[in-house]
Amino acid sequence: MPSGVSMKPFLESESKTVRTEKDWFAFELFGNGFVIQGDFKLMKLRTGMYGDGKWHLYNIKENPAETVPLEDKYPEKFESMMKIYQQYAKDHNIVEVAEDWNPWAAAAN
Numbered sequence: 001m002p003s004g005v006s007m008k009p010f011l012e013s014e015s016k017t018v019r020t021e022k023d024w025f026a027f028e029l030f031g032n033g034f035v036i037q038g039d040f041k042l043m044k045l046r047t048g049m050y051g052d053g054k055w056h057l058y059n060i061k062e063n064p065a066e067t068v069p070l071e072d073k074y075p076e077k078f079e080s081m082m083k084i085y086q087q088y089a090k091d092h093n094i095v096e097v098a099e100d101w102n103p104w105a106a107a108a109n
Contacts, residue, residue: 024081026088031097033089035081040074041066042081048102055082 005023009015019025021038028034032049035042039061045051056069057078071078088094 024084026085028089028092028094030103031099031101033085033094035085035088036060037081037084040070040077040081042078042085046097046099046101048098048100048105053099057081 004025005019007018010018019038024035024037026033026035030049031046032051033042033044033055039059041058041060042055043058043066044053044055047053055071055078056066057071057074058066058068059070060066
């Protein structure tokens with residue numbers, strides 16, 4: 001399923017949201033992975049990007065600052081979103097980078 005959708009129904013007030021609860025959006029940037037589906041966001045920030053290198057699940061509607069990880073509370077949601085990211089990574093030939101790699105530190109040297 002493509003992750004891009006038309007905003008036309010939302011902009012013309014035919015829908016209250018751009019995406020449904022089943023639609024998702026995934027991306028990777030500098031080795032960090034993200035999936036957004038409904039009110040949930042699954043993300044991994046590598047240690048080189050000041051994260052802990054682990055996948056975490058957040059409810060971005062109730063906790064927009066992403067301070068309360070929910071992977072233990074919603075393990076089924078965590079697993080289903082992990083599968084989405086894994087398929088996304090496979091379909092887009094995502095190349096893993098070293099956990100401690102920092103693109104800005106490398107550019108400064």
